[in-house]
Amino acid sequence: MISPGLKGIKAAETAISFIDGARGILIYRGKEAKEIAASRTFEEAAYFLWNGHFPGREELGNFSEKLKQYRQIPSHTEKILHLLPNDIDFMSVLRTAVSSLGAWQPSIDAAIRLTAVLPTMIAYWHRKISGLAPIVPNPEYGHVKNYLYMLTGKEPPDAHVRALEAYMVLTLEHGMNASTFSARVTTSTESDLVSAVTSAIGTMKGPLHGGAPSEVTKMLNEIGTIENAENWIRKKLENGEKIMGFGHRIYKTKDPRALALKKILLQAGQDDPWISLSLHVEKTAVKLLEQFKPGRKLYTNVEFYAAAIMRSLGMPDDLFTPTFTASRVVGWTAHAMEQAQNNTIFRPDAEYTGEFPKSFVYLE
Numbered sequence: 001m002i003s004p005g006l007k008g009i010k011a012a013e014t015a016i017s018f019i020d021g022a023r024g025i026l027i028y029r030g031k032e033a034k035e036i037a038a039s040r041t042f043e044e045a046a047y048f049l050w051n052g053h054f055p056g057r058e059e060l061g062n063f064s065e066k067l068k069q070y071r072q073i074p075s076h077t078e079k080i081l082h083l084l085p086n087d088i089d090f091m092s093v094l095r096t097a098v099s100s101l102g103a104w105q106p107s108i109d110a111a112i113r114l115t116a117v118l119p120t121m122i123a124y125w126h127r128k129i130s131g132l133a134p135i136v137p138n139p140e141y142g143h144v145k146n147y148l149y150m151l152t153g154k155e156p157p158d159a160h161v162r163a164l165e166a167y168m169v170l171t172l173e174h175g176m177n178a179s180t181f182s183a184r185v186t187t188s189t190e191s192d193l194v195s196a197v198t199s200a201i202g203t204m205k206g207p208l209h210g211g212a213p214s215e216v217t218k219m220l221n222e223i224g225t226i227e228n229a230e231n232w233i234r235k236k237l238e239n240g241e242k243i244m245g246f247g248h249r250i251y252k253t254k255d256p257r258a259l260a261l262k263k264i265l266l267q268a269g270q271d272d273p274w275i276s277l278s279l280h281v282e283k284t285a286v287k288l289l290e291q292f293k294p295g296r297k298l299y300t301n302v303e304f305y306a307a308a309i310m311r312s313l314g315m316p317d318d319l320f321t322p323t324f325t326a327s328r329v330v331g332w333t334a335h336a337m338e339q340a341q342n343n344t345i346f347r348p349d350a351e352y353t354g355e356f357p358k359s360f361v362y363l364e
């Protein structure tokens with residue numbers, strides 16, 4: 001039997017996260033992700049995912065020190081970033097920069113190094129292609145605040161830090177999604193953690209996975225007004241096209257991450273015309289998807305409201321997927337470590353549908 005896309009196939013055991021797609025529940029190591037996002041920092045959530053417990057004061061202090069220490073881009077990687085032409089797409093740049101880091105074996109220390117340096121790389125590239133000088137990390141700031149600071153060179157407002165922190169905690173892990181699976185497959189060959197994350201970045205960039213939020217802004221820009229929404233969505237569905245930010249392999253109800261992000265967005269301000277447009281497009285698309293694809297249970301996924309959150313932070317579209325990468329690296333590295341601890345190499349079979357040689361005879 002073939003399962004295209006490995007739908008419904010359990011390919012590993014994991015203690016890292018659990019998703020109940022029918023009820024819309026996401027659990028990180030026994031705790032609901034939305035509760036962690038509402039009460040913990042990105043640092044605490046990452047520490048929790050890797051270690052299985054939240055850090056005490058001293059553990060958090062040591063952990064933050066390490067993040068600080070590893071935030072700087074190594075000089076050889078900075079030279080590579082400097083040499084890369086500005087018209088290469090952002091995720092390919094990240095894939096190349098991360099790949100140049102070396103060959104660190106799966107360990108929490110290596111996971112911290114990758115997590116610490118990614119936002120600095122993203123900010124470096126963003127400023128380079130904008131014709132701006134890079135900003136060095138501020139040792140006084142936490143992980144998420146530093147990221148926003150390195151992008152703009154200004155101290156970000158607390159509301160922006162809180163919104164991005166919630167987004168990053170809600171997206172740092174999500175079971176056996178395509179990029180995490182990539183990381184686990186690479187690790188299963190006893191390759192290193194940098195290679196696992198490089199594979200995952202290459203997988204993340206596709207529009208059916210991490211590339212969706214910028215497609216969502218493109219869609220909302222094209223729709224433009226509330227009045228235009230129904231016709232625009234109907235036409236797309238009549239042409240057999242997909243509506244970006246809707247549908248999910250696992251969630252057959254509302255994605256709990258989308259609900260949590262929507263709540264944050266509504267707290268930020270309902271008068272923003274972009275927010276009203278997003279709310280209207282959600283309502284209209286869900287109605288039309290039920291008409292065109294009855295019974296498929298297509299609702300907003302995390303990417304739909306991620307796009308609105310990023311936009312409310314003033315982030316340009318090309319930063320959406322890299323920002324998702326800066327959070328998901330935590331899940332990738334957690335899974336790579338879990339895979340390395342209890343490893344079987346991934347090597348599925350395929351049903352051959354091609355020709356056999358005419359003169360082919362099976363030997364008994």
Ligand code: ACO
Pocket residue numbers: 005207208209210212241242243244245246247248249250289293296298301302303
């Ligand atoms: N718009 C229109 N129809 C859709 C959509 C959509 N967004 N999503 C699924 N469908 C339809 C499919 O055409 C299919 O119809 P069919 O039964 O007539 O063939 C049915 O619903 C089932 O969908 P599949 O694509 O088979 O579901 P799958 O689990 O393979 O795909 C996926 C999930 C890739 C997320 C899909 O819903 C999609 O392409 N959505 C749009 C892209 C997107 O938003 N991606 C971000 C996902 S979240 C993340 O990766 C972090």
